[in-house]
Amino acid sequence: MATKETGNTAEKKVLIGIVDSGYGFAHSPLTGVDQVRVTQSFSFDDGIVTGPVTDDQLGHGSALLEVIAEQAPDAEFAIAQIFSKRLSTTPAQVAAAIDWLVEQGAAVINLSLGLRNDRDNLRIACEKAIAAGVILCASTPAKGDPVYPAAYPGVFRMTGDARCRVDQISCLRTQYADFGGYVKARNGVIGASAGCAQMAGHIGRYLNEAGDTSMQAVDSWLQQQADFFGAEVRFPDAKQSQSQ
Numbered sequence: 016m017a018t019k020e021t022g023n024t025a026e027k028k029v030l031i032g033i034v035d036s037g038y039g040f041a042h043s044p045l046t047g048v049d050q051v052r053v054t055q056s057f058s059f060d061d062g063i064v065t066g067p068v069t070d071d072q073l074g075h076g077s078a079l080l081e082v083i084a085e086q087a088p089d090a091e092f093a094i095a096q097i098f099s100k101r102l103s104t105t106p107a108q109v110a111a112a113i114d115w116l117v118e119q120g121a122a123v124i125n126l127s128l129g130l131r132n133d134r135d136n137l138r139i140a141c142e143k144a145i146a147a148g149v150i151l152c153a154s155t156p157a158k159g160d161p162v163y164p165a166a167y168p169g170v171f172r173m174t175g176d177a178r179c180r181v182d183q184i185s186c187l188r189t190q191y192a193d194f195g196g197y198v199k200a201r202n203g204v205i206g207a208s209a210g211c212a213q214m215a216g217h218i219g220r221y222l223n224e225a226g227d228t229s230m231q232a233v234d235s236w237l238q239q240q241a242d243f244f245g246a247e248v249r250f251p252d253a254k255q256s257q258s259q
Contacts, residue, residue: 028089028090028091028223029087029089029090029091029122029123029219029222029223030090030091030092030093030119030120030121030122031083031087031090031091031092031093031121031122031123031124031125031215031216031219032092032093032094032095032113032116032117032119032121032123032124032125033076033079033080033083033092033093033094033095033124033125033215034094034095034097034109034112034113034116034124034125034126034128035075035076035079035080035094035095035096035097035098035125035127035128036071036072036073036074036075036076036077036096036097036098036099036102037068037069037070037071037076037077037094037096037098038071038076038077038080038092038094039070039071039077068094068096069096069099071096072099072100073098073099073100073101073102073202074201074202074203074204075098075102075127075202075204075208076094076096076098077201077202078200078201078202078204078209079125079127079200079204079208079209079212080092080094080212081200081201082200082209082212082213082216083125083212083213083215083216083219084216085181085216086213086215086216086217086219086220087216087217087218087219087220087223088220089220089223090219090220090223093116093119093121095111095112095113095115095116097109097112102128104128104130106130106132106134106136106137106163107134107136107137109126109128109130109137109140109164110134110136110137110139110140111140113126113140113141113143113144113151114140114143114144116144116149117143117144117147117149121149122148122149122150122219122222122228123149123150123151123152123215123218123219123222124144124149124150124151124152124215125152125211125212125215126151126152126153126154126164126165126211127153127154127207127208127209127211127212128153128154128208129153129154129155129156129162129163129165129207130162130163130164131160131162131163132163133163133166134163137163137164138163138164138167141164141167141169141170142167142169145169145170145230148228148229150171150218150222150228150230150233151164151169151170151171152170152171152173152211152214152215152218153165153170153171153172153173153211154173154174154207154208154210154211155172155173155174155191155192155207156174156191156192156207157174157175157176157187157189157191157192157195157207157246157247158191159191161191169230171193171194171214171218171230171233171234172191172192172193172194173192173193173194173195173196173207173210173211173214173215174187174191174192174194174195174206174207174210174211175195175196175197175198175205175206175207175208175209175210175211176195176196176197176198176210176243176247177198177247178195178242178243178247179195179196179197179198179210179213179242179243180197181197181213182197183196183197183242183243184196184214184217184237184240184241184242184243185241185242185243185244185247186237186238186241186243186244186245187245187246187247188244188245189245189246193234194214194237194241195210195214195243195247196209196210196211196212196213196214196217197209197210197213198210200212214237217237217240218233218237221233221236
């Protein structure tokens, strides 16, 4: 958690990390967001270079940061920029981004992305983050083949759920996903990416209200807050119950 001076006291605020395309849109109330650009280069031994950020050309990260900030208005934010002109990245970039955010003291990291292949460097970065007590939220399709890092043990598999309004949560508990959230954000960002950011924001708000930071406690809290249980169905108006 980050510490911010307020009067004569030091108030701890949850730091939420975001791995995406950066941040920046007009008329935003958010200022002072820490950012770093993570790029791949074959000129260095580890292939990874960090440096100053560039403009958010895609608007993807900006839209998702806005979503998270709406859910967790008292949080602070740090962004590791891995996307530039396309939503394309490598496991090494994502791993380095996670490592940097852990170093910044992120309590929650939003990963609205999914890679098809398991790679040691990405798995190890996730394991280190989880061991450090960081909550990882990664997007996953509501159905289909597993993607990484969502498929790693200890990572919350988040997706979008058309039943949910912006303030609602679905507890899915399917073979594909754990929880779902509202499916729309700005800049045309929809689906699992938006749903994952919603869930990261919900968790950030919970932690900022002095919630238990363990994965088990977060999981239990999300279940308690859920408006829908089980897989999404055709008739979203009725609240469903999940058989245990």
